[in-house]
Amino acid sequence: MAKINLKKLIARSDVSAVIHDIINVTKSPVAILDVDKNPLLGNKVEDSADCYPIDYEGQTFGWVTCGERGAPIVSFLKYLLRTEIEKKSLAGETLDKYQEIAFHYEVAEKITTCLDLAEVECLTLNEAMKITNSNNVSIMLFNDGKNALEVINARGTEYEPKMTIKPGEGIAGTVYSTGISEIVNDVVAERRYKIGKNKVSSLMCAPLKTKNNIIGVINISSMEPKIYTSGDLKMFTALASQAGIAIENARLYDHLKETFINTVHALAETIEKRDPYTAGHTKRVMDYSLIIARSLNLPEKDLSRLKLAAILHDIGKIGIRDDILLCQRKLTDEEFEAIKKHPLYGEEILLPIKYLKESIPGIKHHHERYDGKGYPEGLKGDSIDVIARIIAVADAFDAMTSNRPYRNAMHHKIALEELKKNSMTQFDPIIVDAFLRANDLTTIVAGSLGKVEITVYSQKHLSF
DSSP: OOOOOHHHHHHSHHHHHHHHHHHHHHTOOEEEEETTOOEEEEOOOOTTSEEEEEEETTEEEEEEEEOGGGHHHHHHHHHHHHHHHHHHHHHHHHHHHHHHHHHHHHHIIIIITOOOHHHHHHHHHHHHHHHHOOSEEEEEEEETTTTEEEEEEEESSSOOTTOEEOTTSHHHHHHHHHOOOEEESOGGGOTTOOOOSSOOSEEEEEEEEOSSOEEEEEEEEESSOOOOOHHHHHHHHHHHHHHHHHHHHHHHHHHHHHHHHHHHHHHHHHHHTTOGGGTTHHHHHHHHHHHHHHHTTOOHHHHHHHHHHHHTTTGGGGGSOHHHHTOSSOOOHHHHHHHTTHHHHHHHHHTTOGGGGGGHHHHHTTTOOTTSOOSSSOOOGGGSOHHHHHHHHHHHHHHHTSOBTTBOOOOHHHHHHHHHHTBTTTBOHHHHHHHHTOTTHHHHHTTTSOSOOOOOOOGGGTOO
């Protein structure tokens, strides 16, 4: 119930005026007292005067002493008290509703607009801990293969990674099965509690729901004695509802992305099958490119577009005639000019695909040179997209270390020397340096090539 200060209430000018008018009209001595019967307002009243409570729903806020004719003032103060309590209660409810709406909006803006599963999980955990300032929080998703709930992400010490609970088992399993959120403020007395090794005082658990399904639960617990309220549970359940939808959307997005990547790989492999000498080229260029990117600490966004660009860097060769693409001798200048069009063909093929828009610069410009003497646009230095500069090094290295109809593969050590030799001219020196110092480079190339006859050819045959 709202807290009312009777002294301040009767001191208001509008209230005080009405009280004095009633006293003047009734000609009755009246005294208004606080709950402890200390005088607040009024004249001295005879001991024989009656004392009436100013109360609301069983709670007394003050007293009125008066004669028989003072009853109207008691009725007025009770009415006034009820009105003030209802106004404050309504204001409190409005504030609570505003805060709830603001919370829903903030959570929705943060979580439901994100399609990265790991980021959705972290945002959900952060928001859950904000709600009640608790020690531990975890997300458990149902694993079809194990037929159990599995901890996929957690904060604090209570929840162990990959811990599993069967549906219907313990509190989390019960909430998953029923779809009903629960508060347990006395965990010690709760026989169903089976999570973790540390002592937990109290906890809440809410289901992660999608439109048609329950995909898991979210748990929050406190090691110290804590009384979770129905308000806490309401906010926690609201968060769980938002999180369930966001997690499911992120998982669906991951599935679509994986399907798309597999389709892209299949498309790239189709191009490779035209030329048996380039088998595995796409995969190796992608691996080398990612090695360089990680050595440079490129952000995740650039890693994603690099991966797609590396897979599809030669997609434009679908537009090159077989007699040129499969030629088993050194190319003529005219044939090489035809080959040089494949980056433009690649751009033309992929431009209608919105998802690949940010990867196209890496595909179109992976044959540009750092000194500006490359193709198709003669870009120079940093004006070449970093993705293209990375693929240029990876593509050249794989071309040099692969057998071709017109030459044998170079040993990888010689190929690395060629990269260093052409640093600052054909290749970005920072990219070359990143490739050379990459910790896992040796793991990929060493031992896979063996000793081969080394024949050095002109630059135009090292990579196209």
